Amino acid sequence: EAQVTQNPRYLITVTGKKLTVTCSQNMNHEYMSWYRQDPGLGLRQIYYSMNVEVTDKGDVPEGYKVSRKEKRNFPLILESPSPNQTSLYFCASSLGPNSPLHFGNGTRLTVT
């Protein structure tokens, strides 16, 4: 089944403890992206990647890192999480910039 898989679905952590949210797609998509969703602010793009080893900042990249070493994987790294990064995170992928975007099921992160 074609899908975007994120892990974990839920994560509670403490301020400053490094964490990684994994994202994998099995559709051979070139493009992958991370979004965060917050009440009143909607969906905002964090980082995106056009292909292997090619990444760029979205609207809210501060406090996040990404890497794209393989086409199928695009992990999101929080080196030193803070409470303002408590949010619902989505990974997404598509064939290219003008193709339908497919989302993972989301990761709900709480930083205390």
Place this chain on the structure above:
Amino acid sequence: GIQVEQSPPDLILQEGANSTLRCNFSDSVNNLQWFHQNPWGQLINLFYIPSGTKQNGRLSATTVATERYSLLYISSSQTTDSGVYFCAVSAGAGSYQLTFGKGTKLSVIP
């Protein structure tokens, strides 16, 4: 950057009713998509529709790019249609940055 406005912000329907959701955008776009976020939080792609009309079952969408708006039609609504509907656009050839509207929250009651 490009602005996206969706209306109405909230909509309550009786099961079986029809509805029209609107998305206005402030600039020319080369990418417009509609998504449904169900009550469990999953985001499902409904349409990729930078121009023209598409239909998928009870749902259809029309984008009039020259007038900078798109419409999502839901006919014979069902309780499973409840959730939030988002419009997202990007401008500029090859742009990867989708800008999302704030969404329309739809509640379908039995």
